Amino acid sequence: MKKQRLLVIGGGSTYTLGMVMSLIEEKKNFPLKSITFYDTNAERQESIAKATEVILREKYPELEEFNYTTNKAEAYQNVDFAFVQIRTGGLEMREKDEQIPLKYGAVGQETCGPGGMAYGLRSIGDMIEIINELRQYSPDAWILNYTNPAAIVAEALRREFPNDHKILNICDMPAAIMVSYAKILGKEIWDLVPEYFGLNHFGWFTNIYDKDGQSVMEDIKSAILNDGFLPEDSEIVNDPSWIKTFKQVETMLRDFPDYLPNTYLQYYLYPSQMVEKEDQNNTRARQVINGREKRVITQCETIIREQSTENAHLEVDIHGCYMIRVAASLAYNRHDTFIVIVENNGIISNLQDDAMVEVPAALTSQGPKPFAVGEIPTFQKGLIEGQLAYEKLVVDGWYEKDYNKLLQALTLNRTVVDAPRARQILDELIISNQRYWPAFKTKQLV
Numbered sequence: 001m002k003k004q005r006l007l008v009i010g011g012g013s014t015y016t017l018g019m020v021m022s023l024i025e026e027k028k029n030f031p032l033k034s035i036t037f038y039d040t041n042a043e044r045q046e047s048i049a050k051a052t053e054v055i056l057r058e059k060y061p062e063l064e065e066f067n068y069t070t071n072k073a074e075a076y077q078n079v080d081f082a083f084v085q086i087r088t089g090g091l092e093m094r095e096k097d098e099q100i101p102l103k104y105g106a107v108g109q110e111t112c113g114p115g116g117m118a119y120g121l122r123s124i125g126d127m128i129e130i131i132n133e134l135r136q137y138s139p140d141a142w143i144l145n146y147t148n149p150a151a152i153v154a155e156a157l158r159r160e161f162p163n164d165h166k167i168l169n170i171c172d173m174p175a176a177i178m179v180s181y182a183k184i185l186g187k188e189i190w191d192l193v194p195e196y197f198g199l200n201h202f203g204w205f206t207n208i209y210d211k212d213g214q215s216v217m218e219d220i221k222s223a224i225l226n227d228g229f230l231p232e233d234s235e236i237v238n239d240p241s242w243i244k245t246f247k248q249v250e251t252m253l254r255d256f257p258d259y260l261p262n263t264y265l266q267y268y269l270y271p272s273q274m275v276e277k278e279d280q281n282n283t284r285a286r287q288v289i290n291g292r293e294k295r296v297i298t299q300c301e302t303i304i305r306e307q308s309t310e311n312a313h314l315e316v317d318i319h320g321c322y323m324i325r326v327a328a329s330l331a332y333n334r335h336d337t338f339i340v341i342v343e344n345n346g347i348i349s350n351l352q353d354d355a356m357v358e359v360p361a362a363l364t365s366q367g368p369k370p371f372a373v374g375e376i377p378t379f380q381k382g383l384i385e386g387q388l389a390y391e392k393l394v395v396d397g398w399y400e401k402d403y404n405k406l407l408q409a410l411t412l413n414r415t416v417v418d419a420p421r422a423r424q425i426l427d428e429l430i431i432s433n434q435r436y437w438p439a440f441k442t443k444q445l446v
């Protein structure tokens with residue numbers, strides 16, 4: 001097996017230590033020659049990298065090279081795989097994205113509704129720049145992108161790089177949900193094969209099979225209806241916010257029993273409830289700053305001080321493992337099935353071809369080979385088409401610098417609906433994103 005040279009863009013992310021642990025766990029499936037971290041924030045990356053050096057010395061002595069840098073030219077050379085996980089504006093801007101819509105009674109969420117739009121309009125430019133520059137140095141590298149909001153980023157990259165077939169957008173949410181299904185069934189996630197359709201953070205499992213090809217869908221549904229549903233992945237198992245989110249799956253299943261929903265549908269199907277339970281002074285961003293971020297900082301300090309991982313409580317998580325297994329299937333032509341984001345082109349036969357959809361695909365060295373979904377029912381189709389129009393309008397708005405497109409997008413979005421409210425939120429987001437967004441023009445009325 002050829003050993004891979006891996007570049008992690010966003011080395012200073014709070015997810016990086018979990019990724020490193022996952023690379024160690026998966027070293028047989030995805031053997032590495034080198035790991036390089038790249039970040040624009042030297043300080044943030046340095047403590048993660050210094051801790052990573054200790055972890056790798058202990059647990060991955062056969063790795064030939066580990067580097068970290070803020071120099072693009074150094075980082076972008078000789079890459080086989082680039083994992084991209086950037087957050088333009090950081091958690092500080094995430095907090096604003098969540099607080100501003102809430103002020104006007106709309107859902108305040110990282111990737112859904114106005115917050116997702118705001119984050120998308122910050123991410124697009126940076127993502128395009130990263131890919132253009134990476135391609136100058138490593139034209140053949142696989143680029144696996146986790147950067148959010150994945151739906152909007154994927155649509156922008158589809159338009160910007162129509163002929164680049166080695167960019168793949170992925171989200172770990174379906175996998176994190178499948179970890180809970182696996183737990184219910186007493187199996188491992190890798191033993192389950194999903195049937196799924198939708199957009200990113202906006203989809204449904206229509207079936208789940210075990211290794212023998214038997215459907216286990218009814219077992220999962222009845223377990224959820226009888227016993228509820230909880231997160232099981234190590235990263236979220238004890239997190240009160242994720243526990244609440246997973247519990248909502250039972251409600252969604254009672255109201256709409258045909259399929260098993262992605263957890264993110266709660267924001268679109270129960271927006272009023274979601275707004276009611278939020279506290280503007282302690283939105284998810286604040287919880288992450290006080291929770292995961294502090295935990296990772298402490299872990300790094302402990303590891304660096306003790307030059308050992310013994311007291312750091314490091315864990316493997318699905319976020320990392322999923323990305324790595326995806327990479328392995330692409331690298332070694334394994335044809336394993338993963339849920340990924342690809343251009344529709346008839347996969348969902350009653351949806352436009354140029355939609356970026358989230359569906360299962362066999363991942364080969366030639367890229368994803370998605371499985372046909374066929375026609376989807378009216379309810380899901382209606383929801384998807386509204387959401388898709390919102391996503392497309394956001395990306396149109398970015399390319400055309402068009403305020404009115406953004407106003408249309410937010411008015412269409414199920415988390416906003418009301419045009420005056422859409423305008424108020426948009427105007428406040430423009431102010432808070434001045435440093436990151438292009439200047440948007442409004443239509444001149446005569």
Ligand code: G6P
Nearest residue numbers: 110111148171172173176284288
């Ligand atoms: C899941 C989603 C990601 C999202 C993350 C937020 O993993 O798939 O797209 O960024 O949750 O989690 P957090 O704990 O930061 O709210």
Ligand code: MN
Nearest residue numbers: 150171172173
């Ligand atoms: Mn996601």
